[in-house]
Amino acid sequence: MNSGIAISMRNLCKEYTREEFKVVALDDITLDIAEGEFFCLMGPSGSGKSTLLHLVAGIDRPTSGSLGVLGADIADMTDRELARWRSENIGYVFQTFNLIPVLTAWENVELPLQLTHLKRPDRLERARTALEIVGLGDRLDHLPKQLSGGQEQRVAIARALVTDPAIILADEPTGELDAASANEVLSILTTLNRDHGKTIIMVTHDPRAARFARTSRYLDKGRMMEMQTPSVMD
């Protein structure tokens, strides 16, 4: 693997069977994403964007091809190794936030730290800091149902960054948000990339969201297309 490359895919394929039909989700994808990149993957529904994100996160496995993430060949890892690797290296932001409804914002953000050796006071302190970074230092004890959609997504981002991962994967992070909230979330992701050096891979079908990324590529029917969109960072 080349130095400075965060993610390297070579001839990556993903097939699965749905109701007796074979579906090719990703077809021969070859792609490098540099460390510190804000990379946007666009495409229509069913194009394979989320599948690609799942493979990078190690929550699904490729059918063929090679996939290196941060120098590790994650296709060869056991489920347990993958879980540990993911908790240390990947932060994941879902479209539907996926916060645990019975936990407060603070507890939701602290959750990934339960997999570390940190003591509870340290975990809580880190979770507070993460929430302050996303501007929710005053919403620590709020339950998800007491937050707006934009706030929930910011909690989800705090949860993704609390373990200080090198890569943050965001799957349609603005898909459920109004324009103002979407802008807030995208600004936070931009800050994390620009000021904290996080490599960010964002999947979206919203061209306005894509403008926040430095590089964009288009995926259609599982195949990668060339595409360049103007970036707000240019």
Next chain:
Amino acid sequence: MGKHLFLIWKNLRRNARRSILTVISTSISVFLIGSLLSVYGMLYGSEVREESALRLVTRHKVSLTQALPYHYRSKIAAIDGVENLLPMNWFGGVYIDQKPEHMFPRFAVDQEELFDIYREYEVPAEQLEAFQRDRQGMAIGKSIADRLGLRLGQRITIKGDIYPFDPEFTIRAIFEGPDDFNSFFHFKYLEEGLGPEAGSHVGVFTIRLRSVEDASSVARAVDEMFRNAPEPTKTETEAAFALAFVSQIGNVKLFLLSIGTAIVFTMLMVSANTMAMSVRERTREIGVLKTLGFPSGSVLGLVLGEAAVISLLGGVLGVVLTLGVTTAMAGVMVQFFTGFTLPSWGVVACFAVALGVGLGSSAVPAAVAARTRIVDALRHTG
């Protein structure tokens, strides 16, 4: 796992009503199991005391409800190994009313032999003499006297139910000792009240042996002696007699086992359904936890942990309920048996059953949750 206790607790509070109902259902099941174990312990768990081991009881071979001729007394007394012999008739009757707190057993006996047979009973000499001298005298156990507030010299009337006779007694002796929950009166007084025919038969003979080693030979000799008589006998140890008394209602062990199995099975089904439902509606969250890096083992532990907490809470509640009810019921049960309480091994068994059912019922949902692929879990709706 300790770090995840917090998450387990939060998950249990997610649907508080369901968790509380499951705890209550588990506690009622544990209470029923505990009650069965208390009955089992009372019937089969008590140790045979040295004094009790020296006693045999001879009854009619066919049934306890059939009486034996009084004249068997002299024949049994002549058997080698028999030291004393006590004819006994259970009287029944009602003291004040039918309320459980007023119940205590009453036996017509030979007042001269009584305390030679039951040597573990301690009674002051002057009280013994007063009891033996007074035809209407009654000797009662201290536990009855304490429970009913009876005292020496007090007169009581028992209303006959089986027998058409309402005897009046004066309490002449209060004895102390293990199982001092009985009362005794003169056999002659019963005979007077019911007529001479009543004196020709007795319910049972209690035999005191010279030594424990004589038990089987004496029992065999008694039964052999009356094998071809119109009223054949069955002689057994005092402990076996007590169990035979209970087994009149059927095969008690099988009965207890059947009910216990049914309860455990029902408990398992209810608990399994609850856990399956609870896990199913959190499938997506399980996917999120795994995405955050929680390994399958932790997810397994979370689900099993929830079931274990519910089971143990239900177990504690059930055991407390059992101890409370058995303590309250002990006063009634004392008519027939002592030791109606949940024994320590029963407490352990209750917790083991509760925990076993909890873990058993959640094993499948937990394994399914642990095995669920993240992408499938995240796709789950509903």
